[in-house]
Amino acid sequence: MxxxxxxxxxxxxxxxxxxxxxxxxxxxxxxxxxxxxxxxxxxxxxxxxxxxxxxxxxxxxxxxxxxxxxxxxxxxxxxxxxxxxxxxxxxxxxxxxxxxxxxxxxxxxxxxxxxxxxxxxxxxxxxxxxxxxxxxxxxxxxxxxxxxxxxxxxxxxxxxxxxxxxxxxxxxxxxxxxxxxxxxxxxxxIAPIAGQVTREQDDVSLLPSSIDELAAAYLANPQARLVAGGTDLALEVTQRHQRLTQLIALSHIPELQAISVTPDSLLIGAAATLSSCLPLLEHEFPDFGALLERFASQQIRNQGTFGGNIANASPIGDGGPVLLALGASLVLRRGKEQRTLPLEQFYLGYKQTALQAGEFIEQIIIPRVAADSSRTLKVYKVSKRLDDDISAVCGAFHIEVREGIVIHASIAYGGMAAIAKRASHCEQQLVGQVWQSTTVERACQALAVDYQPISDFRASQEYRMQVAKNLLRRCLIETTSSETLMRVTQYV
Incomplete structure (x- = not known):
């Protein structure tokens, strides 16, 4: 009820x-x-x-x-x-x-x-x-x-x-x-839900109120669809006119909505809304916060969750590239068993993930940047409309430069492949090299090895590749101060 x-x-x-x-x-x-x-x-x-x-x-x-x-x-x-x-x-x-x-x-x-x-x-x-x-x-x-x-x-x-x-x-x-x-x-x-159920003939909607109830319910009904915010899942009903006859709602489980901070990590429950995550992420990673302010609309952010954004494995989901660049990992739960998996190993192919039957995302773990670190996160979203629009390309760049040399580069793009994906060849061209335009140009050419984007109604293949390169160039410009340029000159 x-x-x-x-x-x-x-x-x-x-x-x-x-x-x-x-x-x-x-x-x-x-x-x-x-x-x-x-x-x-x-x-x-x-x-x-x-x-x-x-x-x-x-x-x-x-x-x-x-x-x-x-x-x-x-x-x-x-x-x-x-x-x-x-x-x-x-x-x-x-x-x-x-x-x-x-x-x-x-x-x-x-x-x-x-x-x-x-x-x-x-x-x-x-x-x-x-x-x-x-x-x-x-x-x-x-x-x-x-x-x-x-x-x-x-x-x-x-x-x-x-x-x-x-x-x-x-x-x-x-x-x-x-x-x-x-x-x-x-x-x-109003009485606590305590696993309340609504039924009509063979249809069933489960409302677990704890992680343990959810794990048991999903293991017993692995064919059911999990719904947190429902902002993507509901499109199957409203746009594709399909029936969803078995649903398990996640929005009444406090553990899945919890957000906490440890000295090393940000811990985000899979059903925490994007709006509730915004203040923390904006404080820790300003560019991530700025991206979230352009993530769909406020109404969507008030319902949508990072767990859902990750689990639907969309190649144009804005959360994926940033979390990949930050080295995020997932805590997965199946019955009483837990496992932790790097996000990079979670995406297997278009709309395909490493989730097993009856397994769900319990938590997202985002490593924090040490206070004395020089790492910088830059995030760029390119879309036809500033607000309430889907990315043609989304790029995330987690770069650390010391004395003009790139010692860490973690780069990921959305909209460039069948999944949100790290630019591994591009990263290899940067690490150990001087952070300057000639290095970045070599890294730009390596993007053609990392990605073979498609053309669709949002952007052409050529446009996507050019934008991806330009975003890396923009990252160089925005992270290179006059002081850094002086240091770089010593190595050129």
């Missing part, structure tokens, strides 16, 4: 098909048609809804794509849709800001924008309460980030951004603020 609050009403669902999306449920079962289907792939944001869940003594409001979220993700949470904002005949302040700034035209995308702005307003209010109110310029960057997953096909975005500014500057209390304590109590009163 799945239990959640639909605004302020407790819902208990026992017979939903496992692959029912939140969007399907809202429009078909709940009769709430304010949430729209635009693309059914998480690209347009018309289906944006907000999930509220306990975070300490308050609620955290998170915008997600309803079209890519399976109903199992709602267990123990509150679902808020655009219909819930108007209260006692009056528009919510976010809705009123859209009206006042003439920010809606055809209106199809408007509910999604409103819900993204609603979540942003709640976040801004918490910052104001903690005396951390940012300047207007900083607010603009935050607004653009928050709205990057919402597309308007009618017009420009200036009035929409203006509406977001107006809404976030307001500190007016709404019905959600007034009812927060009651909502917290009601959510905490």
């Amino acid at each position: 799945i239990q959640f609050l639909l605004n302020d009403r407790l819902q208990q669902e026992t017979t939903l098909p496992p692959d029912t999306t939140v969007l399907q449920y809202l429009r078909r079962d709940a009769g709430r048609c304010g949430t729209k289907e635009g693309c059914a792939s998480g690209d347009c944001g018309a289906c944006t809804v907000v999930i509220a869940e306990p975070q300490g003594e308050t609620l955290r409001y998170t915008p997600i794509n309803a079209c890519l979220t399976f109903m199992s993700a709602l267990q123990g949470k509150q679902l808020i849709t655009v219909e819930d904002l108007k209260h006692r005949g009056e528009l919510h302040s976010v809705q009123q800001a859209m009206v006042d700034n003439h920010a809606s035209q055809c209106g199809f995308c408007t509910p999604g924008f409103v819900m993204s702005m609603f979540a942003l307003q709640k976040s801004a209010q918490k910052k104001m309460q903690s005396a951390a109110l940012a300047s207007r310029g900083a607010q603009r960057e935050e607004i653009l980030q928050a709205l990057s997953g919402n597309l308007c096909r009618c017009t420009g975005y200036r009035p929409i951004v203006d509406a977001a500014h107006s809404a976030c500057e307001l500190q007016a209390e709404d019905q959600f603020d007034r009812g927060e304590k009651v909502t917290l109590q009601r959510l905490r009163a």
